[in-house]
Amino acid sequence: MTTIAELPPGFADKVLSAQSTFRSVMDAMARPGSVQRIVPGAGTPDRMMRGTAAIALTLFDHDTPLWLDARMAESSDVLKWLKFHTGAPVVQDTSIASFALISDGALLPALDRFALGTSEYPDRSTTVILQVERLDAGRSFELRGPGIDGAARLQASIRPFDLFERLAFNEPLFPRGIDVVLVADDAVVAIPRTARIVSKGS
Amino acid sequence: MRQVLSKGSVNPVTQHNTQHNTQQAQRKAAMAVLAHAEAGEIAARLRDLALDVALPPHQDLRAPENGLVMLRGRAGGDGAPFNLGEATVSRAAVRLASGEVGFGYTLGRDGEKARLIALCDALVQSRDFGGAVERDVIAPLREQLMVRRKQAAAETAATKVDFYTMVRGEG
Numbered sequence: 001m002t003t004i005a006e007l008p009p010g011f012a013d014k015v016l017s018a019q020s021t022f023r024s025v026m027d028a029m030a031r032p033g034s035v036q037r038i039v040p041g042a043g044t045p046d047r048m049m050r051g052t053a054a055i056a057l058t059l060f061d062h063d064t065p066l067w068l069d070a071r072m073a074e075s076s077d078v079l080k081w082l083k084f085h086t087g088a089p090v091v092q093d094t095s096i097a098s099f100a101l102i103s104d105g106a107l108l109p110a111l112d113r114f115a116l117g118t119s120e121y122p123d124r125s126t127t128v129i130l131q132v133e134r135l136d137a138g139r140s141f142e143l144r145g146p147g148i149d150g151a152a153r154l155q156a157s158i159r160p161f162d163l164f165e166r167l168a169f170n171e172p173l174f175p176r177g178i179d180v181v182l183v184a185d186d187a188v189v190a191i192p193r194t195a196r197i198v199s200k201g202s
Numbered sequence: 203m204r205q206v207l208s209k210g211s212v213n214p215v216t217q218h219n220t221q222h223n224t225q226q227a228q229r230k231a232a233m234a235v236l237a238h239a240e241a242g243e244i245a246a247r248l249r250d251l252a253l254d255v256a257l258p259p260h261q262d263l264r265a266p267e268n269g270l271v272m273l274r275g276r277a278g279g280d281g282a283p284f285n286l287g288e289a290t291v292s293r294a295a296v297r298l299a300s301g302e303v304g305f306g307y308t309l310g311r312d313g314e315k316a317r318l319i320a321l322c323d324a325l326v327q328s329r330d331f332g333g334a335v336e337r338d339v340i341a342p343l344r345e346q347l348m349v350r351r352k353q354a355a356a357e358t359a360a361t362k363v364d365f366y367t368m369v370r371g372e373g
Contacts, residue, residue, distance in 0.1 A: 009263050009297070085264070 010041025266313025
C-alpha cells in the first residue's frame with residue numbers, strides 16, 4: 001500500500017508549469033498532427049508517462065470526472081496521486097467522464113461508450129488521453145482538416161493499430177464526437193474530432 | 203464495557219493508538235500556535251534551529267497554493283447553520299527525506315507561511331527533530347501568542363464599563 005509519504009510530488013512551480021503544459025496541449029489541438037513537447041516539471045506515478053502526469057495536473061480538478069483503464073485503475077499509486085494532487089473523481093461509467101486516461105491501447109474500450117457531447121453542448125464530451133509507444137517513428141499517417149494547411153504527416157507507433165479507423169466514427173457525429181490526445185513520454189499530439197486521417201503505410 | 207488490561211500485558215494495538223493520538227494532539231497544538239504566528243517569526247526560529255541541528259532535506263509535495271473555504275456560522279451560536287462567506291486560505295505539503303509528511307493551512311494568501319507551517323508539522327512528527335522543534339520553535343511562539351492575547355485582553359478589560367443600579371431609598 002502506498003502512503004502519502006511515498007507519493008511523487010506535483011509541479012514544483014504550479015503556475016508556470018501548468019501554463020506551459022496548457023500551451024503545449026492547446027498548440028497540439030490547434031495544429032492537429034504536430035508534435036508538441038511538454039516540459040516535465042512534476043513527479044510521475046508508476047504507469048504514467050511524464051507528459052500524462054503534467055496534463056493531469058494541468059487539466060484535471062474536482063469538476064472533471066475521470067475514467068481510468070483497468071491497468072491504471074488497479075494501481076493504488078496512480079489513484080492516490082491523482083486524488084491528492086488533482087482531486088478529480090474517478091468514475092466507472094465511461095459516458096460521464098470528462099477525461100479518460102488510457103495507459104495501454106489494448107484496454108481502450110469502444111469509443112462510442114464515451115461521452116460524445118450533445119448538439120447544444122458538444123464540449124461535454126470525453127477527451128481521451130492515450131499513452132502510446134512513439135510519436136516520432138512508425139507507421140505514417142496523413143491528416144487533413146481545420147488547423148492543417150493542406151495535409152500534415154504524422155509518424156507514430158500506436159496501439160490499437162486501428163485507432164484512426166475507429167476515430168472515423170467522429171465524422172457523421174459532428175459537432176459531437178471525442179477528441180484524442182496521444183502522449184509518448186514528453187511528446188504530445190492531438191487528434192481533435194475534426195481531423196480526418198488516412199493511413200499511408202510504413 | 204472497556205476491558206481493564208493488567209499490568210505487563212499492554213495491548214500493542216491500544217499502545218499504537220495512544221501514541222498516534224498523542225502525536226495528533228501534539229500536531230494540533232502546534233498548528234494552533236503556528237497558524238497565529240507571523241511567517242517571519244517562524245522562519246527566524248527555524249533558521250536559529252538550523253544553526254544547532256542540520257534540518258533534514260525536504261521537498262514540496264504540494265507547492266503552496268491559495269484557495270477559498272466556505273465559513274459557516276450558526277444563528278445565535280446554536281441555531282441553523284448558514285454560509286457566512288468565503289475566506290482565503292493557503293495550503294502546502296512538505297515531505298522530509300525520512301518520509302514524514304507535514305501539512306500547512308493558514309488564513310490569507312501567504313503561501314510561504316503555509317510552507318513553513320507544513321515543514322514544522324513534518325518536523326514535529328519526526329523522531330529526531332520533534333523535541334527540538336517543540337522546544338525552540340513552537341514553545342517560544344506559544345509564549346509570544348499568550349503574551350499578545352493577555353495584552354489584548356488587558357487592554358479590552360481596561361475599557362470595560364460596569365453598569366449597576368444604585369440602591370435608592372434607604373438613605
